[in-house]
Amino acid sequence: MSNSYPFPKDWRHPLEPPAEYKRLRQEAPVCPVRLFDGNTAWLVSRYQDVLAVLSDPRLVLDSTLPGFPHISASSAARQGRPLPFFLRPDAEYRAQRAMLVQEFLPRRMEALRPSIQRTVDEALGAMLAGPRPVDLMATFALPVAIRVICDLLGVPHDSADRLHVLSRTVGSRTSSREEATAALAGLDAFFLALVEANLREPTDTLIGRVVAEQVATGKLSAPDAAALFHALFYAGHGPSAYMFGLGTLALLLDPGELAKFRAMEDPAAITAAVQELLRFINVSHLARQRVATVDVTLGGQRIRAGEGILAQPDSANRDETVFEEPDRLDLQREVHRHFAFGHGIHLCTGRALALIEFEVVFKTLFQRIPTLRLAVSPEELRFKKEENLLGVHELPITW
Template sequence: MCRRSAAATIRVIRVICDLLGVPHDGAERLHVLSRTIGSRASSREEATAALAGLDDVFLALVEANLREPTDTLIGRVVSEQVATGKLSAPDAAAMFHALFYAGHGPPAYMFGLGTLALLLDPGQLAKFREMEDPAAITAAVQELLRFVNVSHLGRQRVATVDVTIGGQLIRAGEGILAQPDSANRDETVFEDPDRLDLQREVHRHFAFGHGIHLCTGRALSLIEFEVVFKTLFQRIPTLRLAVPPEEIRFKKDENLLGVHELPVTW
């Protein structure tokens, strides 16, 4: 059996659509627009047009809810913030656009990579299957997030004042590149960081960002991961790869790390 990532992604899109209040009949188009934005193969013109397309979708939803409010997240925000003048319609549309984009791509890719990481480590997978304590399952998922980390984009920042970090002076005006995936394998923080250890006490990792940039959907993502991974291996205890690992095709042309498909059998 081959579970293709596009179909899995659309299923995740429908989850975030339900939460926001976006009709399912537009899920396929939203998926195509999102892939265009996230692809490194897209031209500037293609990416710009896709961004405008997503903005148009959510601006139309905001305007529709101004005319006839719905009992959805979009509907409530429009009624409480846009209709009262606290938030402009374009700003609200941009916010929903960001929530949608981040709320389906990274989780879908994490499902594939997390499953692959577990299938490649039978010892850790056996421990995961035996876990019943919700706290232990949460800790295991946190370790998977640290170990896999679908975001491999460095964050470019410029210091506005002189600052010393880790004994290194960074002067005002100097640029830095913050690399979350590298930080998650920092040997000064995590013992034997290149080893998956589902019983590791992960006190902090950067899969969801940090500080004021902490992912808005962190709590939802954790629930999704805990439910998906635990349910998958409980319902299909004999799940295994159907091809050698070296035959798995990874996505190398996007801003997120994922697999094109994950062939499995049981």
């Protein structure tokens, strides 16, 4: 029978994808795997095949279809609830995404750079004034990521910690269906109350503007708007915070590349370095889920209509036929398209904001703390082994 998905990682090398992917790229680039519920799906591991999957409008990210490949009970628990816009049928997804395009234009995100810089500076200042060693995740990474997305959306800061805990329950592969359902209900209720508050008294925030333009005019229901904002909060803080942590770890573990990064002044070089970190680490390390709506042939395999497909981004980002020495971090690598933000119509809506956050965080962190180092051996770090996002529980640092 097929392998069970997701594949186990070797946690002695936490930044490396499961070694099985390399073998599959060479021997069985499109192969069946068994999911948690006993269903099967097709795992796609090569760069060009992943690109084909994410580019093909016949292969859809629609969790309402019977063959959708759920990776965990918490994923399946979304069914029967208002779905986040990215899990809806294509027509609904495109309509809701169109409501957000103006909010996430690159120039609009670039205008936020000074406020993001202030947020980073304030968090670093507080951290530097405190005791050493310190947990970078709790004192810097999570507070910065949460504050940036809360300020953009218009979410009160004092609610953020509770929302993060609920988000982690939803994002855990060990949460039961009941636990995930309860967490989703809590998130939906919070954001529905925020929608209703903005209907009564609109705010000059992303939530306020979307509510005024879409909900108040009857184009979007209040529950659908709540699911939309819940999705933006979830995707807008966890991946960024975990990337702050793992990007810092990757640089601290590679003194040669860190020295190159510290010396970079050209904004284009810093952007390219961040893109390489995203290729190398890929915090969103679980597969991009799709369902075939017609029969297709991929990597020599016939995939039938109604069958699930798992396009594996971290495997594609380490494909030796596309990237020279793919398992080496090379901050001066010529930037290729990677899959950290997805591809095609489901390319991450907030990617421009995320890139600015990463540029500001990594440059400021290593400029202001030139002697930054791990406070424990790498072997002592505890990783979030059962979550949909790759991350560390704590990142003890000192200087």
